[in-house]
Amino acid sequence: MATLGQIIFYSMVTLIILFMTVIILILALALTVGSLEVLSKDKMAIANLGEDALLSCYLNSDSQDARLKGVSVSWQKTGLTGLVYKYEDGAPKLSNQNSQFKGRTQLFPDALLLGNASLLLRRVRGSDAGEYSCSISSSAGGGKVDINLRTGAFSAPSFKFSNGVLTAEASRWLPKPNVTWSHYDGQVLSGITNFKENSAGIFSLVSTLQPVNVSQTYTCSIQNDLVTAVSTVTADSDVSGKTYFIYSAASMPFASTYLSIMTTVLCMYSIT
Ligand SMILES: *[C@@H]1O[C@H](CO)[C@@H](O)[C@H](O)[C@H]1NC(C)=O
Ligand SMILES: *[C@@H]1O[C@H](CO)[C@@H](O)[C@H](O)[C@H]1NC(C)=O
Ligand SMILES: *[C@@H]1O[C@H](CO)[C@@H](O)[C@H](O)[C@H]1NC(C)=O
Numbered sequence: 716m717a718t719l720g721q722i723i724f725y726s727m728v729t730l731i732i733l734f735m736t737v738i739i740l741i742l743a744l745a746l747t748v749g750s751l752e753v754l755s756k757d758k759m760a761i762a763n764l765g766e767d768a769l770l771s772c773y774l775n776s777d778s779q780d781a782r783l784k785g786v787s788v789s790w791q792k793t794g795l796t797g798l799v800y801k802y803e804d805g806a807p808k809l810s811n812q813n814s815q816f817k818g819r820t821q822l823f824p825d826a827l828l829l830g831n832a833s834l835l836l837r838r839v840r841g842s843d844a845g846e847y848s849c850s851i852s853s854s855a856g857g858g859k860v861d862i863n864l865r866t867g868a869f870s871a872p873s874f875k876f877s878n879g880v881l882t883a884e885a886s887r888w889l890p891k892p893n894v895t896w897s898h899y900d901g902q903v904l905s906g907i908t909n910f911k912e913n914s915a916g917i918f919s920l921v922s923t924l925q926p927v928n929v930s931q932t933y934t935c936s937i938q939n940d941l942v943t944a945v946s947t948v949t950a951d952s953d954v955s956g957k958t959y960f961i962y963s964a965a966s967m968p969f970a971s972t973y974l975s976i977m978t979t980v981l982c983m984y985s986i987t
Contacts, residue, residue, distance in 0.1 A: 751830075751857065752774070753849065753850070753857065753859055754774075754775050755770075755771045755773075755860045755862050756771040757862070758861065758862050758863065759964050760863070760865070761867065761941050762843065762867075763868060764841060764889065765868075766839060767836065768835075768843075769833055769834070770790075770833060770862055771833045771862075772788075772790075772831075772832045772833055772849035772851070772862070773831040773832060773833065773851075774831075774851050774855075774856075775830070776830060782828050782829065783828060783830055783853040783854065783855055784855075785852075785853055786802070786828065786852075787803040787851075788800070788803075789801050789849075790832075790848070790850075791847065791850075793845055793846040795813050795845075796813060797812055797813035797814075798811050798812050798813065799813065799834070800816070819836060821834075822834060822835075830853070834849070839866055841866050844865055846861060847861070847864060848861050849862065865941055867889050867890060868887040868918075869889075869941070869942040869944060869960065870885050870886050870887040871958040871960075872884055872922075872937060872944065872946055872958065873885075873956070874948045874956045876951065876954040879925055879929075880923055880924070880926075880927065881923070881927045881948065881954070882921065883921070883922045883956070884920070884922075885937055885944070886919045887918075888917065888918045888919070888939065889917045889918060891910060891939065892938050892939040893937075893939075894908040894920065894922040894936070895935075896933060896935055897934045897936075899931065899932040899933065906924040906935075908920055908921070927950045929950055930951050931949070932950075933949075935948060935956070942960055942961065942962055943961040944960050945960075
């Protein structure tokens with residue numbers, strides 16, 4: 716039972732919160748318009764172990780071919796002593812580079828003059844996973860962006876079909892995935908999957924589906940919490956699968972903050 720006083724009080728609180736939200740939004744908008752920002756095309760990057768990865772970081776500016784002056788870039792990794800990469804006064808400055816990254820990193824000098832400080836990381840290792848920050852400064856302005864890199868292994872399967880048995884073989888997966896087969900009409904089918912772990916802890920798999928109807932099309936999904944490989948394959952003599960990869964976007968702290976603000980506002984409404 717809410718008294719009139721309580722109703723007025725909670726209404727006021729709700730209104731104040733709403734006004735503050737609006738003001739913050741307006742301020743945020745005013746600050747971003749017309750100023751340079753450092754962005755990344757992929758703030759939740761996923762890299763395949765042993766392969767090269769590009770960590771995207773660039774200064775967005777309206778004038779595409781405006782060459783920047785006095786560009787300096789610093790790539791750092793949370794919890795790491797030393798730097799991942801540094802570029803200053805027109806040259807790499809790698810004396811303070813952590814040995815983990817020695818000989819495995821580079822920027823793109825031509826792109827750099829246009830504000831693109833994306834980092835190429837060669838032969839990705841499990842220990843490369845973590846939080847990176849990329850800072851750019853230039854005569855025109857600068858800023859910083861954080862990038863989370865997750866590492867795993869994933870490879871497209873190859874297919875075989877003989878004696879009514881459809882077989883998928885994939886050589887590199889980490890973490891250990893699960894395999895799901897389905898008929899083209901969506902019906903889930905039960906296949907049998909065997910895994911083998913190599914000395915580096917990476918899994919290979921062989922998954923079989925039977926009985927299979929000749930000339931019908933099946934879907935094979937190999938999934939772990941980083942990547943899903945979806946293959947469509949038709950069961951005939953020249954069996955070949957088409958595979959595409961879906962990269963998972965991990966839950967973002969921003970989304971949950973936004974949710975909790977909304978929940979607070981909603982709760983206040985239901986009290987009043
Ligand atoms: C930055 O440069 C890299 C390497 O040339 C390129 O792959 C990437 O698309 C560029 N990013 C932007 C936003 O221009
Ligand atoms: C094979 O085809 C039959 C008839 O169309 C269907 O009922 C059955 O589910 C199919 N089996 C598989 C494994 O696709
Ligand atoms: C397969 O693995 C993913 C990621 O670990 C999980 O979300 C999903 O529920 C699993 N699916 C099955 C059928 O076990």
